[in-house]
Amino acid sequence: MLEKIELKNFRCFENSKITIKDLNIIVGKNNAGKSSVVEALRMISMATKKCTKTTYINAPKSLKLPLTIKGFRLPVEKLKIDLRSVIYYYKADIAKITAFFKNKTKIVVYINSEVAFATIVDKNEDIITTKRKAEMLDISSISILPQISIIKENEKRLSDATILDDMDTYLSSRHFRNEMFLFKKYYFNEFKKLAEETWPGLRVRDLDYNYSRSEYINLLIEDARFPAEIGFMGSGIQMWLQIIWFVCRSQGSETIILDEPDVYMHPDLQLKILNLVKSMFKQVIIATHSIEIISNVSPRNIITIDKKDRQMRFANHLEAVQNIVDDIGSVYNLSLIKLNSSNKCFFVEGNDIKILQQFYNILNPKGMHLLDSIPSLPLGGFKRLNEAFGASKLLYENSKGCFKCYALLDSDYYTDSQIEEQYRKSIENHLSLHIWRKK
Structure with a gap:
């Protein structure tokens, strides 16, 4: 699987790095460089599929690379990638895209205005010179959704x-x-x-x-x-x-990439495709502006693209994601969207969700959902439990019973009779309450 991507003198990036996790939601303002990142991913994907099927040749002279370097051309015209403006501010002779894989192999793509040329490097930093040697590296295939359009009204059989x-x-x-x-x-x-x-x-x-x-x-x-x-x-x-169809025929790939699937579908379908690819592939990368997708993943899986940054950063908390949403021009409030889409919320002591997520991962290793994608509010203890009662009753009654609230608190040395009283109030206010037996 992919571990990191490095862009040097490529399009709007002078020297930038992007760390890749198992789930990556790529967002960014207009003209921030998101489309250029997708272009780089398309070339990397093409290289993973050609490296074991093509003849390796010397690098084109126009790239001015050492004679020892061998690789293969990438027919980027089939990806509708225009190389004429590929160099960052025309400051260098070539642009360079490097994809680092978890098995310590690399794909390096050298580009100028005439050609894109890919090379494979093994974990010992040796350059691969034949497709047979490339097969031995077991480079994981990357599938990226093509630029799809309306289907032809009629289609003849092709070779x-x-x-x-x-x-x-x-x-x-x-x-x-x-x-x-x-x-x-x-x-x-x-x-x-x-x-x-x-x-x-x-x-x-x-x-x-x-x-x-x-x-x-x-x-x-x-x-x-x-x-x-x-x-x-x-x-x-x-x-x-x-x-x-693309998802089905890509099942042999470890990594799947979708470029703005929200352009083609309604919000409910956006969530369906998100959950589908998460359940079927080891690594998922989605470039999107979709509020529905952004609001249904953990902030730590949302990465902001900014051509000025050397290292792209993940959001890590909801406030950072809200800033991202504001930057891309949306008027939506993510907290309210999360409440509406999940139909539930947690009231906890403090930073409990991160700890509970670890237990959830063990109990549900193939679980498609994250606990921290569900809205939660730290109460700090029994003193603010009445706030949870009021919120739970309000949300339950105004949703006609569809919205459910949960609370998980320490006993805080309260007596058994005091705890029983809180359980009684929780039933009256439609709050599912659990109090730990110990502090």
Whole structure:
């Protein structure tokens, strides 16, 4: 998996580093450099997939690299990456992107206005010179969602080589049915299952190609009992099915990257795709402006991109995330959004949630949710318990019983009769209260 990315003289970055965790939500103001980071990730992803399948050559002379360096060209034109302005303020001859992996290998991409050239470096700092040696390194594959668009109304059968060559490029949408037909026996059943589970009322009926009847591949979809070929369906369902297909065919990758999936979908679908990729992949990177996604992850997983920073920083607390939301131009209050989306909150002594999260991770190692994504309020003890009673009753009654509050407190040397009285009040005020037997 990825451990760190380093950008030198690349686009708007002079010399910046980005640490990568298991879950990473990348945010940033307009013109802060988020799109440039995504471009770098696209090139790294392409390199992970080409390194074991291509012939290694000497570096192009225009890069002015040592003759000992061998690697392979990246066809970035298929990613719609324009190299003419790739150098930071035109101050250097080349830009450099370095991806550090947890197994101590590296991918280094050298770029100028003419070419992007990737090299592989092993844990001993030796440069890999053949695809056979690259296979021995076991570099984890990285899958990044292509720039998807509306599906063609009709799609003729293409050669396997054409489909494979363009799968991770902007042409993927134009070859959607072809991809599915080529990999039908591997991913279609999983695609059908996930699509129907995540889109209410959807049925994936059939994927068919019979040249004697038609020169086109047909994907028959039924939405809310309305059957039609996918080319005649709305843009929303077309985009969603492309994302689900991408997720299904990327299951061999350890790392998955989504670039602004919120552009294509409603808020409820944004949360579905977030939870889906978290449950299926070891490492998730999502570049987004979505308040729904930002408000449903831990602050420690939100990283702000700023082209002026040498080291990109994670938010670490809710106030920092609120500042991020304000910076990107939103008027939303994250605390209220968290309350609304979770329909629950915790009242605790102080910094209890971090400790409870450790127990939760042990009891639910595959849990998709984080306790610190649920709103919590430190009471400091029994003295402010009446505030929790009032808030719990207000939220419960105004939500018609849908909102639930929980409190977890120390006994603070109170007598058994005093504690029993607090339990009685908690029932009256719809607060689920637990008091530790010891201080």
